[in-house]
Amino acid sequence: MAINLKKIDELFRSDAVELFCPYCGTKTYCLVNLTLCSNCESIISMTRPAVLKKDSQLVQSLEKINSLSDADYYSEENFESAISIYDELISSKGNIGYIYAKALLLIKYSNYVLSNINYTSHGFMEENYTYSQKSMNLVSNARLLFYKLISIAESNTKSNINSFNDAYFIFLAYIKLGRLKSAQDALDNLKKFKENNGINITYANLIFDINKADFDSSLLISEKLLSSGVIHLNILFYHAFAMFHINKFKQSKKILNVLQNYIKNENINNLKEDIIIKSALY
Numbered sequence: 001m002a003i004n005l006k007k008i009d010e011l012f013r014s015d016a017v018e019l020f021c022p023y024c025g026t027k028t029y030c031l032v033n034l035t036l037c038s039n040c041e042s043i044i045s046m047t048r049p050a051v052l053k054k055d056s057q058l059v060q061s062l063e064k065i066n067s068l069s070d071a072d073y074y075s076e077e078n079f080e081s082a083i084s085i086y087d088e089l090i091s092s093k094g095n096i097g098y099i100y101a102k103a104l105l106l107i108k109y110s111n112y113v114l115s116n117i118n119y120t121s122h123g124f125m126e127e128n129y130t131y132s133q134k135s136m137n138l139v140s141n142a143r144l145l146f147y148k149l150i151s152i153a154e155s156n157t158k159s160n161i162n163s164f165n166d167a168y169f170i171f172l173a174y175i176k177l178g179r180l181k182s183a184q185d186a187l188d189n190l191k192k193f194k195e196n197n198g199i200n201i202t203y204a205n206l207i208f209d210i211n212k213a214d215f216d217s218s219l220l221i222s223e224k225l226l227s228s229g230v231i232h233l234n235i236l237f238y239h240a241f242a243m244f245h246i247n248k249f250k251q252s253k254k255i256l257n258v259l260q261n262y263i264k265n266e267n268i269n270n271l272k273e274d275i276i277i278k279s280a281l282y
C-alpha cells in the first residue's frame with residue numbers, strides 16, 4: 001500500500017471545504033465535514049459561517065486572538081492581550097476547549113520569549129536570564145492549565161456532560177504533559193465510548209504512537225488511512241513526521257510540499273528545516 005500524493009493534492013484542490021475551529025479559530029481544509037483542527041487537534045465540524053451564525057462574538061474573539069498571536073506581529077504585549085481574551089472565553093463559555101487552547105498559546109508565547117535570547121551578547125547576561133525565567137514560567141503555567149483541564153474533564157465525564165469530547169481532551173492534555181502511561185489509560189477510556197468507531201480514536205492512536213516514537217506503528221496507521229481514502233491534513237503531517245524519523249527525508253519533504261498548499265504553521269517549517277540539516281549529514 002502506498003499513498004497517492006498527487007491524487008490527495010488534486011482532491012484537496014477540487015473538493016476541500018474549510019472548517020473553523022470553535023476553540024482556537026484556526027481554519028482547516030478537509031474532504032468531509034469533520035476533521036481535526038490543524039492547530040489544537042480538537043474535533044471540528046463547522047464552517048466559519050456556521051459558527052458565526054451561532055455565536056458571532058466568539059468568532060470575533062478568536063480572530064482577534066489569532067491576529068494578535070500571528071508570527072508577523074509577535075510581541076509580549078500582543079500575547080498578553082490574546083491571553084486575556086482567552087481568560088474571558090474560559091469564564092464565559094465554561095468549556096475546557098478554551099483552557100486547552102490557552103495552554104497552547106502560552107507554549108507559543110514561551111517559544112517566542114526564548115527566541116529573544118541573545119547568545120552572542122557579552123558581559124552580563126541579566127536580560128537573557130529574564131527571558132529564560134519568563135519562558136519557563138509560561139511553560140509551567142501551561143502545564144498547570146493542562147492539569148486543571150484534566151481535573152475539570154474528569155469530573156465532567158463522571159457526570160456524563162459532553163463526555164467523549166472531554167475524554168478526548170484528557171488524552172490530549174496527558175500527551176502534552178508527556179505523561180504517556182496516563183495518556184495510554186485515557187486512550188483505553190476513549191475506546192469505551194460509542195463514538196469510537198469514527199476517525200477520533202484512530203487518530204488518538206496515531207498521536208500516541210508518534211509520542212511514543214513508535215514510528216513503524218504510526219506509519220502503519222497513517223498509511224492505511226491515507227491509502228483507503230480517510231484523508232485528513234493532520235494525518236498527512238504525522239505521516240511526513242514519521243517518514244523523517246525513519247530517515248526517509250525525500251518522501252517526507254514531498255508530503256510537506258503538498259501540505260504547505262493547505263496549512264500554514266510552524267511545525268511544517270520546522271520539520272522542513274530539520275530535513276535540510278539531517279539530509280546534509282547523510
Ligand SMILES: [Zn+2]
Binds near residue numbers: 023037041
Ligand atoms: Zn483549534
